[in-house]
Amino acid sequence: MMRNLSPSLKEAVNTFYRATRLYSTNRSLRAYAQAGSYIYRKIKGQAPLITVTLAPTFRCQGNCVHCFAAVKGRDRSDEMSTEELKGAIDQLKALGSLLIIFSGGEALLREDIFDLIAHAHDIGLLTRISTNGYLLTRERVAELKRAGLNQCGVSIDDADPATHDQLRGLPGCFERAVQGLRYLHDYKINSKILVVASRRNVTEGLERIIDLGRKLQVFSIYILIPVAAGRWADAPDEVLSEEEMARVRKLYDFKFVHFELHTPESMCCAYNKSIIYVGATGDVTPCPFIPYEIGNIRKEPLADIWRRHVAALRLECRGGCPMNDEKARRALRSHTEFVKAGGSGNKRNR
Numbered sequence: 001m002m003r004n005l006s007p008s009l010k011e012a013v014n015t016f017y018r019a020t021r022l023y024s025t026n027r028s029l030r031a032y033a034q035a036g037s038y039i040y041r042k043i044k045g046q047a048p049l050i051t052v053t054l055a056p057t058f059r060c061q062g063n064c065v066h067c068f069a070a071v072k073g074r075d076r077s078d079e080m081s082t083e084e085l086k087g088a089i090d091q092l093k094a095l096g097s098l099l100i101i102f103s104g105g106e107a108l109l110r111e112d113i114f115d116l117i118a119h120a121h122d123i124g125l126l127t128r129i130s131t132n133g134y135l136l137t138r139e140r141v142a143e144l145k146r147a148g149l150n151q152c153g154v155s156i157d158d159a160d161p162a163t164h165d166q167l168r169g170l171p172g173c174f175e176r177a178v179q180g181l182r183y184l185h186d187y188k189i190n191s192k193i194l195v196v197a198s199r200r201n202v203t204e205g206l207e208r209i210i211d212l213g214r215k216l217q218v219f220s221i222y223i224l225i226p227v228a229a230g231r232w233a234d235a236p237d238e239v240l241s242e243e244e245m246a247r248v249r250k251l252y253d254f255k256f257v258h259f260e261l262h263t264p265e266s267m268c269c270a271y272n273k274s275i276i277y278v279g280a281t282g283d284v285t286p287c288p289f290i291p292y293e294i295g296n297i298r299k300e301p302l303a304d305i306w307r308r309h310v311a312a313l314r315l316e317c318r319g320g321c322p323m324n325d326e327k328a329r330r331a332l333r334s335h336t337e338f339v340k341a342g343g344s345g346n347k348r349n350r
Contacts, residue, residue: 024251050140051091051099053277053288056085056116063169079280082112084298088122088278091302099126105280108135114147115240121148128153130194134173141187151190153222154181157198159208181216187296192220206247206322 010265057079080088100120107113108131120127128151129144136154144152154177158164161174168174184191193213197206206223213221277288282298284305285291295305 029070039341050097051101051103052097053103053275054085054088054092055103055105055112055278055280055288056080056107056110058280059107059109060104060132061109061134061170062106064132064167075149080282080298082115082332084282085112085116086119088282088297088302089125090123091297093120093125095303095306097125099128102127102129104130106132106135108140114143117144117147117149121150126150131155131180132168132170132173133180134170136176136183138183138186140182141183141189142305145187145189149189151192152184153194154184154213155194155196156209157196158205159212160205163205178212178216181218185217191216191218192222193218195221195223198225211265232287275279278302 089100102113102117107129110116113129117127117129127147127149129149130153132153133156136152139187141152155168156164156174156177157167158174164174164177165171181191181193193209195206195209210221275287277290278297279283279285282296283293284295284297284302285293294308295302297305
């Protein structure tokens with residue numbers, strides 16, 4: 001176990017394992033991440049909780065047509081306090097987390113976001129923030145740099161300003177997001193463009209976004225395929241056809257920057273024992289797009305919630321997000337209800 005190792009070996013393992021998390025921004029390092037995970041399991045006897053998405057708020061200035069968080073409400077009165085969020089971050093670190101992604105809502109609306117990022121950075125976590133870019137002023141980017149932010153993902157769904165602003169429900173958002181990406185480059189913060197692929201942009205829009213990314217010198221572009229969650233939960237027409245998916249796949253070989261593609265065949269977070277999502281009110285779910293809770297960190301330690309989830313995980317991976325498959329969605333809901341009620345490994349969900 002970790003406590004039986006010498007201090008130098010502990011630090012070597014921790015340093016190596018933190019470094020392996022770079023596979024999230026470099027596909028060539030994924031094998032090293034797998035090796036790091038193997039070492040962690042051997043030392044601590046359990047799978048590590050590698051990546052955590054933490055939403056400190058569900059508030060947002062935008063009104064995106066595809067928002068998964070809008071259904072959670074935007075009341076700030078029940079948001080976790082600064083100390084509660086720092087406590088949550090400490091719990092995540094204790095479970096072996098390497099990367100914390102601050103999301104939302106719009107995380108930059110939290111007045112304490114720089115303090116939260118700095119706290120995560122100070123205890124050895126890699127930090128990333130996902131934002132619509134509306135608040136990425138030079139001053140805020142400078143503050144993010146001082147806080148120790150490792151990467152910033154900025155949402156751009158169309159290279160046409162008017163179309164992007166319409167999709168985001170926020171006039172002026174495109175220009176602010178693009179300027180924010182320039183500031184990130186100036187301050188040498190790793191930047192990525194986050195794109196939701198849809199029938200509105202799949203024909204030519206994605207290629208224009210790639211061209212924009214080249215001009216802005218972003219490090220990576222992440223394309224997310226539509227998920228039947230949030231405002232798109234009852235919008236099956238938004239799910240791309242096979243022909244449309246084929247167009248997206250062709251872009252995957254475009255090598256000017258690191259290119260990430262979350263396809264329907266991608267491994268789902270719900271079946272991945274190294275990912276979890278914590279919402280602004282403490283609710284815990286397997287991933288941001290899954291609305292089924294497995295517990296709340298205001299009511300019990302995250303370690304207990306996580307171990308129950310992992311112990312009870314007997315779902316059959318059908319490929320891709322279960323929210324896009326009715327049978328998989330039912331099985332997932334059964335699993336989360338079981339875990340939330342205090343169940344562990346004595347039940348199999350199919």
